Amino acid sequence: MADVHTLSKGEQTRERLLDIAEEAILKKGFAATSIEEIIAEAGITKSGFFYHFKDKHDLSKALLLRFLEEDKAIMADVFARADALHEDPLHSFLIAMKLFADLMSDLPSSHPGCLVASYCYQEQQFSREVRELNRNSVLVWRARFRERLERIAERYPPRVPVDLDALSDMATVIVEGGIILDKLFGTKTTLPDQILQFRQLVRVLFHP
């Protein structure tokens, strides 16, 4: 959610529609979330909705774009803060994973879910463009982690052979899987615990 004070009235309504839609879609899925219920909660009419979004597919695209933007900002911030605390790639990475785990612990309630996973399990409903955006977001995660792990492996040659690709993907895998378990149980400890588990693995593999 962007800062409310920098948004015009119309932009505020639009953000609110996106907030309501995202929450509902993560609970029921895209097809089961009707425009009718979104506008009911937002307190506008249906035509008001279509002033903001061309059609329902336009909503799905705007929603994903906003989600990916926010996600990118969070991870960039986590890594930037870790880099500021330690310049060594391994230690910085371990700090980043701790910061990330803490961040996920501090959610107000249990994790609402990840739009990427949600869309993935309803893929055929979305346009090729949206599917492409979704896929690409995971490639970005993979590349981000891969790059950091490479720098670590350079300075700390692992004793056992390490598959850097699989280890990079493991970050995404752990996050998506952890979210599912927390979502299923209404808890918020599984995701941070799993991130720390991943952190532990990276340390065991590389730490001298």
Added chain:
Amino acid sequence: MADVHTLSKGEQTRERLLDIAEEAILKKGFAATSIEEIIAEAGITKSGFFYHFKDKHDLSKALLLRFLEEDKAIMADVFARADALHEDPLHSFLIAMKLFADLMSDLPSSHPGCLVASYCYQEQQFSREVRELNRNSVLVWRARFRERLERIAERYPPRVPVDLDALSDMATVIVEGGIILDKLFGTKTTLPDQILQFRQLVRVLFHP
């Protein structure tokens, strides 16, 4: 899918309806999968569908029950085969993870998805009973792995402190996350690679 030859004509149609529904639901989600398209592919009329299922919710329940049954059988078989090959808990576990990874590599096409994750991201559409079934299935996974890891930890005290709960959940987390990545990319290597990654972690933690 049960053996075709042990099923009556009606049971065969029912299984076929479940097959078609499962494939469609994993691609589009539950709400976006219409009874109309299921019967079109099955080649029967709508009333024929309602002969087999009370309503659409009845279908969702039957689908999940069948999925969980199959899932249980697969894992039981993997562990039984591993136990037959080695009686030591750690080695049997490592063998089981290898067998599991191989099994996931041998899928005819890319992984179609996991109904548990699919339902999880559309939870509010399902009855409390179905949601309960879904949640419970993860508890079963957790318990199954927890029990095996405990036996391992007894015989091989880990050098570093190990959180057995988190490690047990990691199995489920890795599988759900791995499936999402394979599903997104249309590949089938991520899931087995991640299972082997998990296997590697267990070995590093416990192997003397």
Added chain:
DNA sequence: TGTACATCAGTGAACGCGCGTTCACTGATGTAC
């Protein structure tokens, strides 16, 4: 072996409701001169 009845595995037509979308219109705010 034949007949009566029950169950199985569906068919066909109709239903009403909710959904996404469109279209003509409107009051409030902003901008140009």
Added chain:
DNA sequence: TGTACATCAGTGAACGCGCGTTCACTGATGTAC
């Protein structure tokens, strides 16, 4: 400072289509006697 016009942020009513569900009915197969 006042007027004309444009844009913003919607309203209200209507639409048609597809969806899940129901109901009365049916031909084929199985079972009892």
